[in-house]
Amino acid sequence: MVKRRFYSQEETAEQLNCSVKTVRRYIQQGRLKAIRLPGSRTGKTGAIRVSAKSIDELEAEVGTTV
Numbered sequence: 263m264v265k266r267r268f269y270s271q272e273e274t275a276e277q278l279n280c281s282v283k284t285v286r287r288y289i290q291q292g293r294l295k296a297i298r299l300p301g302s303r304t305g306k307t308g309a310i311r312v313s314a315k316s317i318d319e320l321e322a323e324v325g326t327t328v
Contacts, residue, residue: 268297268311277317285312293320 295316299308
C-alpha cells in the first residue's frame with residue numbers, strides 16, 4: 263500500500279484523533295505544514311491539504327494522541 267503525500271484536514275484530524283478545528287489551529291501555529299490547492303472554476307478558494315511528513319513529525323513530537 264502506497265502512503266499518500268497529502269491529506270485533507272478531516273483525514274488529518276482522524277489520524278491525529280483530534281478535531282478539524284485543532285488541525286486548523288496547528289496549521290496556523292506552524293505545527294503542521296499545509297498547502298492550498300488552486301481554486302475551483304467558481305472562484306472559491308482551493309482546498310487545504312496537510313503534508314503526511316508533518317503529520318508524522320507531530321505524532322513523533324507529542325505521541326500518537328494529540
